Amino acid sequence: MDQDRYTIPSATGVDVELAIAGAGSRSYAFLIDWHIRILLTIAWFVCAAVITGGVHLFTAPPGRSSIGFMLGAVMPAAIIYFLYHPVLEVLMHGRTPGKRTAGVHIVTRGGGTPSAGALLVRNLFRLIDSAPAFYMLGLFTCLFTAQRVRIGDMAAGTLLVFDHGASVGSLAQLGALSSTSKLDPATLDVIAELLSRWSDLTAQPRAALARALLQRVDAGQDVAQLAALSSQELRERLQRLLRGREN
Amino acid sequence: MANSFPQARSWLLARAPLWQSLTDSLAQLHQRRQLSVDETLKALDSYRALARDLATARRFMPGTSVTHALESIYAGYHGIIDRAPRVSRAALLRTLRVEIPATMASLRTPLQWVLLLFVLSIAAGWWLINTYPTLIGLVASEQMIDRVERGELWTDGLLNVTPSSVLSIRILSNNIVVSIFAFCAGAFWGLGTFYMIALNGLMLGAAFAFTRQYGLDGRLFNFIIAHGTVELSVICIAGAAGMALGESLIRPALPSRRESFEFCARRLVKLLALCALLLIGCGLIEGFVSPNPAFPLASRVIIGVCYWGLMWAALTGRLFGARRSAIPAADA
Numbered sequence: 129m130d131q132d133r134y135t136i137p138s139a140t141g142v143d144v145e146l147a148i149a150g151a152g153s154r155s156y157a158f159l160i161d162w163h164i165r166i167l168l169t170i171a172w173f174v175c176a177a178v179i180t181g182g183v184h185l186f187t188a189p190p191g192r193s194s195i196g197f198m199l200g201a202v203m204p205a206a207i208i209y210f211l212y213h214p215v216l217e218v219l220m221h222g223r224t225p226g227k228r229t230a231g232v233h234i235v236t237r238g239g240g241t242p243s244a245g246a247l248l249v250r251n252l253f254r255l256i257d258s259a260p261a262f263y264m265l266g267l268f269t270c271l272f273t274a275q276r277v278r279i280g281d282m283a284a285g286t287l288l289v290f291d292h293g294a295s296v297g298s299l300a301q302l303g304a305l306s307s308t309s310k311l312d313p314a315t316l317d318v319i320a321e322l323l324s325r326w327s328d329l330t331a332q333p334r335a336a337l338a339r340a341l342l343q344r345v346d347a348g349q350d351v352a353q354l355a356a357l358s359s360q361e362l363r364e365r366l367q368r369l370l371r372g373r374e375n
Numbered sequence: 376m377a378n379s380f381p382q383a384r385s386w387l388l389a390r391a392p393l394w395q396s397l398t399d400s401l402a403q404l405h406q407r408r409q410l411s412v413d414e415t416l417k418a419l420d421s422y423r424a425l426a427r428d429l430a431t432a433r434r435f436m437p438g439t440s441v442t443h444a445l446e447s448i449y450a451g452y453h454g455i456i457d458r459a460p461r462v463s464r465a466a467l468l469r470t471l472r473v474e475i476p477a478t479m480a481s482l483r484t485p486l487q488w489v490l491l492l493f494v495l496s497i498a499a500g501w502w503l504i505n506t507y508p509t510l511i512g513l514v515a516s517e518q519m520i521d522r523v524e525r526g527e528l529w530t531d532g533l534l535n536v537t538p539s540s541v542l543s544i545r546i547l548s549n550n551i552v553v554s555i556f557a558f559c560a561g562a563f564w565g566l567g568t569f570y571m572i573a574l575n576g577l578m579l580g581a582a583f584a585f586t587r588q589y590g591l592d593g594r595l596f597n598f599i600i601a602h603g604t605v606e607l608s609v610i611c612i613a614g615a616a617g618m619a620l621g622e623s624l625i626r627p628a629l630p631s632r633r634e635s636f637e638f639c640a641r642r643l644v645k646l647l648a649l650c651a652l653l654l655i656g657c658g659l660i661e662g663f664v665s666p667n668p669a670f671p672l673a674s675r676v677i678i679g680v681c682y683w684g685l686m687w688a689a690l691t692g693r694l695f696g697a698r699r700s701a702i703p704a705a706d707a
Contacts, residue, residue, distance in 0.1 A: 136453070140426035144453045145446055198541045221405060239450060240457030241405075249644045255552075256559045256567075279562055282633055283640035292447030313387045317439040 134275060134287060136239040144239045146289040149232040151270045154278075154288060158263070161226030165212040169205045176201030214251040218244045222286075231291045246284040253280030308371060311345065319366050331359055338362040345369060383435060390428055394448065397421050401451045408461060422452040470645055471689075472697035478646045479612075479690045485622070486615040489572055493611055496576025503577075504584035514581045523589050530598045530666055539662040547658020550606060551651050554613035558620065558647055562636075565621020572614040579607075601675040602660040604683040609650045609657070612690075616643040646690075653686050 136144040176197075216224045221241045222234035234250070236242050242250075257266030257278045266278035275287055309316055322329075322337055329337075339354045342365060357365070404410065404418060429449050432442040460466075504511055511520060519529045537545070553571070560567025586592045620639055627635035664670050664678060688694035 138426065138453060140423055142426040142430050142449070144450050146450055198544070203544065235454060236457070236459075238457045239453045240459065241454050243459035244462065245641065245644065246459070248648075249640055252555055252644065252647075253559055253562070253640075255556055256562050282636055283562070285637040285641070292443055292450075310384075313383050313441060314436050314439055317436075317441065321440065 134289065136237075146235065146239065146287070147292075148276050149230075149288040149290050150276045151267055153230050153232050153290070154270060154276075155267070157224070157226040157230035157232055159226070160229050161212065161224050164225055165209055168212070169209045172208055173201055173205040176204070213254070214248060217242075217247045217251070222247070227288075232288050233291055234286050235289055237285050237287060242284065242286050246286055250280040250284035250286055253278075253283050256280075309369065311369065315341070315345065316370065319370055323363070323366055323370065326363060335359055335362055338366055341366065342369075386431070387441065393424070394428070394445065397425065397452075398448055401448060401455070404455050405451075418452060418455060422449075422456055425449045425452060468695065471649075471695040472692040474642075475646050475649055475690065476692040476697060478642055482612070482615045482619055482646075485618040486611065489568075489611050489614040489618060492569065492572050493576040493607075493614070496573045497580035497583075500577040500580025500582075501584040502580075504581045505587075508585070508588060511581060511585045514578045515585065520585075523586060523591060526589060526591070528586070528591055528594050528598065530595075539666075541662075542666070543658045543662025546661045547655050550609075550654045550657060554610055554647065554650060554654060557610060557613040558617045558643065561617030561620030562624070563621070564624055565618050568614050568617030568621060571617070572611070575610060597672055597675060598665050600672070601664045601670070601678045601682075602657045604679040605653055605686045606657040606661070608683065608686060609653055612650055613647060616647060619643060649689060653689065656682060656685075 132148050132150070134146045134148050136146070138144050179200075213224060217234065220228075227233055234242055234247070236246060254266075257263055257269075257280050259265050263278075266280070269278050269282075270276050273282075275281075277287060281287060311319075319341055322334065322341065326334060339357075339362065342354055342362070343349055343351070400418075400421065404414075407414075410418065425445065425448055429442070429445045432439070432445050436442050500514070504514075515523075522529050522531070553575075557568050557571040560571055583592050583595060586595045620636070620643065623635040623639035624632050629635040629638055660678060660682065664675065670678075685694065691697070
C-alpha cells in the first residue's frame with residue numbers, strides 16, 4: 129500500500145481512496161487549535177476575574193468568596209482548555225477549527241465519520257501522546273507508523289485524512305467550461321490548472337508549458353510564432369481557449 | 376487521457392449538474408443527525424451512481440481535477456453510509472447491562488494481579504517507612520511531615536482552607552486523571568500501569584506507617600474509609616484495564632497488534648466511563664464527608680460500604696436491571 133494513501137474496499141466494488149495527513153499537517157492543525165483554546169481560556173478567565181471585582185489572577189478577589197471565583201472563573205476556563213478537542217470533534221464530525229484550516233479531518237478506518245466514543249478514546253490518549261512534553265511521543269509514532277497515526281488514533285481506530293474541498297469547487301468550474309469550449313475536458317483541466325497557478329510559476333517553465341499546450345490544441349500552429357509570444361500574450365490565448373473563443 | 380474517451384466532453388456535460396447537486400446534498404447530509412428511509416435510499420443510489428462515474432473517471436481521466444473531485448464526493452458519501460449509528464437508549468442500556476459486566480468479568484485475572492501488586496506495594500511502603508523513617512521525605516512533602524510531627528493530619532481543618540464544593544471538584548478531577556493515566560499508561564506494554572499502581576500502593580503504605588509512628592493512623596483511616604473503598608477499587612480497576620491493554624500488545628488476540636489494541640481500548644473505555652462517574656461520587660464524599668469531623672466513624676463506614684455496594688451493583692449491571700442469567704452469558 130502507498131504510505132500516503134489509504135484504500136478502503138467498498139460494497140460497490142470501487143475502492144475509496146483517502147490521502148493521509150502527515151505529522152506536518154497534524155502539527156499545523158494542532159497549533160491553530162492550541163492558539164484558539166488558549167485565547168478562549170485566557171479571555172474567559174480575565175473577563176470573569178474583572179467581573180468578580182478587578183483583575184485578581186489565580187486568587188479570589190479580596191473580601192469575596194473563593195467558591196464563586198473557582199466555579200465562575202477557574203472551572204469554566206479549565207473546561208474550555210481541556211474539553212476543547214473532544215467537544216468540538218464530536219460536534220463538528222471529526223473536525224476542529226484548526227483541522228478545518230489545515231484541510232484535514234478525522235475518519236474511521238472504514239472511512240466513516242467517527243462515533244463520539246471513538247473520539248473520546250482518541251482524546252483520552254492525549255495524556256500519553258503528549259508525554260514527555262510537546263506531544264513528542266505522538267509526533268514520534270506519527271512519523272514512524274505506516275498510516276501516520278498517534279497512539280490515540282491507534283486506540284480509537286481513526287485516521288487523519290485530507291479534505292478535497294478545492295477539487296470539489298473545481299468540478300462546477302470544469303462543468304461550466306466544458307459547456308462553452310470545444311476542447312476535451314482533460315485538456316481544459318490542464319489549461320485551467322496552469323492558469324490558476326500562473327503567478328506562482330516562474331516565467332520560463334510556465335511559458336514552455338503554455339506553448340506545449342497551445343501546440344497540442346492546434347498541431348498546425350507555427351512554432352516560431354508561438355515562441356515569439358510574450359508571457360502575457362500566452363496567458364491571454366489560454367484564457368480565450370478556456371472561454372471557447374479560440375479553438 | 377481523454378483521447379481514448381471521445382465522449383468525455385458530452386459525458387462531463389451530462390454528469391456535471393448531477394455531481395454538483397450531489398455535492399450540495401452531501402453538505403446537507405453531514406449536518407443531519409438522523410436520516411429518513413427515503414433519504415437513506417437516495418443516498419445509497421447517489422453512492423452507487425458516484426461509484427460508476429468514479430470508475431469511469433479513474434480509467435479515462437486519471438489525475439484530473441474531475442477525478443479528484445469525484446474521489447472526494449465519493450469518500451464523503453462513503454463516510455455518511457459507514458457512519459456509526461446514534462447512541463440510542465436501548466444501546467446505552469445494553470452497554471450498562473451486558474457489555475460493561477462482560478468487560479468486568481474479562482478483567483478478573485488482571486484485577487487479581489493488580490490487587491496483589493497493590494497490596495504488596497502497600498506492605499512494601501509500610502515496611503520501608505517502619506524500617507527507615509527518614510525515607511518519608513520520598514513520598515510526602517515537607518509541609519505534610521511537619522504537620523504530622525506536630526500531631527495533626529494534613530487533612531485536618533481542610534474545610535477551613537477550601538470549601539467542600541471546590542475541594543470535591545479538585546479531588547474528583549485529580550482522581551479521574553489518575554485513573555485515566557493508569558489505564559492509558561498500559562499502552563507501554565503494561566509497564567506504565569505497573570508503575571502507577573505500585574507508586575500509589577507504596578504511598579498509601581508509607582502514609583499509614585508514618586502516621587502510626589505519631590498515633591494518627593486511626594484518624595487517617597477515619598478520613599479515608601468513606602471515599603477510599605470505591606476510590607481505591609476504581610484505581611485498581613483502571614490498573615487492571617491498563618494491564619489488559621498492555622496484554623493486548625504483548626499477546627494480541629486479533630491478527631495484528633494494532634487491531635488487538637484498538638479492540639481492547641474501545642471495549643475498556645466504556646468501563647472507564649462508568650468508573651469516572653463513580654469517582655465523581657467519591658470526590659463529593661471526600662469533599663463533604665471525609666474532612667467533616669461531624670461524621671462519626673460508624674457513619675463513615677456505612678457510607679463507604681454502601682457506596683462500594685453501589686459500585687459493585689453498577690459494574691455487574693444489576694443496578695441497571697441486568698438479569699442474573701444475562702451476566703454469565705456475557706462473560707462467555
